[in-house]
Amino acid sequence: MFETIRYNVENGVAWLYLNRPDKLNSFTAQMLREVKDAVKNASKDDEVRCIVITGEGRGFCAGQDLSEIEPNTDYGDMIRKHYAPVIKQIKACEKPIVAAVNGVAAGAGFSLALACDFRLLSEKASFVNAFVHIGLIPDSGNIYFLTQLVGQAKAAELAILGEKIPAGKAEELGLANRVIQAETFTDEVNEFASRLANMPTKAIGLIKRSLKAASTLSFEDYLEFEAQGQRTAALTVDHQEGINAFLEKRTPVFTGK
Amino acid sequence: MNRFEFIETSVTNGTGVIELNRPRQLNSLRRQMVTEIVQALEAFDRDEEVRVIVLAGKGRAFSAGADIDEMEKDDPIRLELLNQFAEWDKISLIKKPIIGAVQGFVFGGGFELALSCDILIAADGTEFSFPEVSLGVMPGAGGTQRLTKLVGRTKALEWLWTGERIPAVAAKEHGIINKIVAPELLMEETLKLAARIAKQPPLSVRLIKDSVNKAVDYPLYEGMQYERKNFYLLFASQDQKEGMNAFVEKRKPNFEGK
Known part of the structure; x- marks a missing residue:
């Protein structure tokens, strides 16, 4: 194509x-x-x-x-x-x-x-x-x-x-x-x-969003933006996997979800 | 109350939620759909359990506009007799707060529907536009009026003439929307705000909306008189007594909407 x-x-x-x-x-x-x-x-x-x-x-x-x-x-x-x-x-x-x-x-x-x-x-x-x-x-x-x-x-x-x-x-x-x-x-x-x-793709996306926001938003607004970003990241499967792997002392397997 | 074809409704913790439910057509508005939205709004407005109403769209767009197929063959006489915009007028009569939660495309009639809300929360990346001009028509459900009252004549003309897409950031700058949130959290953040307003004394919330709306339409002096009457009226409420007693007694008030 x-x-x-x-x-x-x-x-x-x-x-x-x-x-x-x-x-x-x-x-x-x-x-x-x-x-x-x-x-x-x-x-x-x-x-x-x-x-x-x-x-x-x-x-x-x-x-x-x-x-x-x-x-x-x-x-x-x-x-x-x-x-x-x-x-x-x-x-x-x-x-x-x-x-x-x-x-x-x-x-x-x-x-x-x-x-x-x-x-x-x-x-x-x-x-x-x-x-x-x-x-x-x-x-x-x-x-x-x-x-x-x-x-x-x-x-x-x-x-x-x-x-x-x-x-x-x-x-x-x-x-x-x-x-x-x-x-x-x-x-x-x-x-x-x-x-x-093989990294937590969604978190990377949210980091990219934050990098952009960091150069455009005021500090106050950025902190609110960050709170929403962290809330979103915490809802991902990869975050859960990261926590579980940490507790189980193993290497996490991220799926990007 | 799920007797609707094009929308879905639900009530949680004092918030009545109406969701446009034609995601595959990007929630393009059919007349029946608008009628259903108005019916749901009116039902929530009378429902004692509901203190705040949220209007949202399922799928990736809030609404890409009116269903063109439905009106392509219309003529002026049919439109006059059909009087479809009378439904839209009824939205202005809703007394409870309406919070719009929008994402993706908010175009044409969808934009007009959004502008009919009292407060708007938009997902990052949302785009607004009045593309009617490119079809040889113009907004007909309040678009030219509501947008102009919000952003002023100059900007309104530019956007209405060009049909240009308005990114969320510009919409916020011009006071069209209240805030931009992460797309993943649109409903969560909207419901949080709804819950916050739902905690306020309902009669105050109601008469504040009534008075603020008058500020848009009345000359200042008339508006001030109107505000005063509403202010006095609230002193007839139990919630005023509860609110002031609680303040004096340094405790949290318990408002009942009476």
């Missing part, structure tokens, strides 16, 4: 491969739609407890496919119609989403990685906030996420200078959760995803 991406679910993990390797997986309108649909499917699919977005071939995603741009393209509408919906879909997802950045992530490809909950970088990967080099501004939530991740000062540097950020530097800045050797990249991503897929 997808042409520009590959999507499959295995052992609770939904794998989403950006699949235009000859174009460094650059975004077309179709690919954006397919990524959005795939994330939506994964969000609804009870079997899925973790989502991994990665790239086929040597790149992660090179951002917008510039050959798709026409002289009268309205970039504002392009964001509204094609980019914002993908980023919104990702942010609305209550399951953990991992960007497995296998190679270069430039422009909106960088933004895509930033929108995810975790960024695992291959040592060969890099981020490039390329927008400014063609006289544009970082989009798809890029600066919004950057200011949260690295603060105003560093965000300004990354957005304005647009220098290449090698994997090691990304880790230093807090943009990468881990940098992984190229040879073991696939295995470690697998392991990481599988670990997430």
Whole structure:
């Protein structure tokens, strides 16, 4: 059903491969739609407890496919119609989403990685906030996420200078959760995803909700939000399992319910 | 009292609950359904056991609007003779508090039904909208009036003209809803609030609603006079004596609604 991406679910993990390797997986309108649909499917699919977005071939995603741009393209509408919906879909997802950045992530490809909950970088990967080099501004939530991740000062540097950020530097800045050797990249991503897929999924979703709320609500409102979140978490089967396993001194088996 | 086709009703701890029950049609409103809602509201309004009424929708949407199939072929004369909105008018006559618990889509007639409630609690992620304009019509059950009174002319026109979806956060900012809660806890939180209001002296609750509603429609001076009469009236109640005695005696009052 997808042409520009590959999507499959295995052992609770939904794998989403950006699949235009000859174009460094650059975004077309179709690919954006397919990524959005795939994330939506994964969000609804009870079997899925973790989502991994990665790239086929040597790149992660090179951002917008510039050959798709026409002289009268309205970039504002392009964001509204094609980019914002993908980023919104990702942010609305209550399951953990991992960007497995296998190679270069430039422009909106960088933004895509930033929108995810975790960024695992291959040592060969890099981020490039390329927008400014063609006289544009970082989009798809890029600066919004950057200011949260690295603060105003560093965000300004990354957005304005647009220098290449090698994997090691990304880790230093807090943009990468881990940098992984190229040879073991696939295995470690697998392991990481599988670990997430066996955690209490509902609690992770509620934590994600709280993370979002923490940056928008007042402290008072947040505490009420948190109370509702904890009440909701406490009603899950996984919480009961966690308690039982603790009392019975065994490893809990979470089902995501 | 489950003699209804399109809704379900129940009473627990002084709260009468009405649930729209066409979840597969996203609780789209049929005329019969509105009649049933009004019948249930009126029954609860007279039921001494019920102090607060909760209106909710089963499934993932509160209500996606009117059932279009039912009105597609209508003409003005039939509509005049049918006088369907007279049912809606009766909702305004309900004296007990109505708390709406909404989630998912609250569109068109569903939005109008929500606006007919006194207080609204929305699940996080709820979206409100008046999409009537895109069908070549407009709201007909109070939408243009109630929304405007709540949010003012400027915002009301924008939303009614564009049919744009109003996210819960914006609805809260503009005073359309009272609070946003976790979707999983919508009923729980609503029933908690209902229980809290149900503990208050029913006659006070009733006359407060009556007076606040007048504030919306009356000029200030008239409203003040109206409020005063209701204030005096409460001094004829046992609950006023109980409330004030309990206060003086430093104990908890026991209100009986008399």
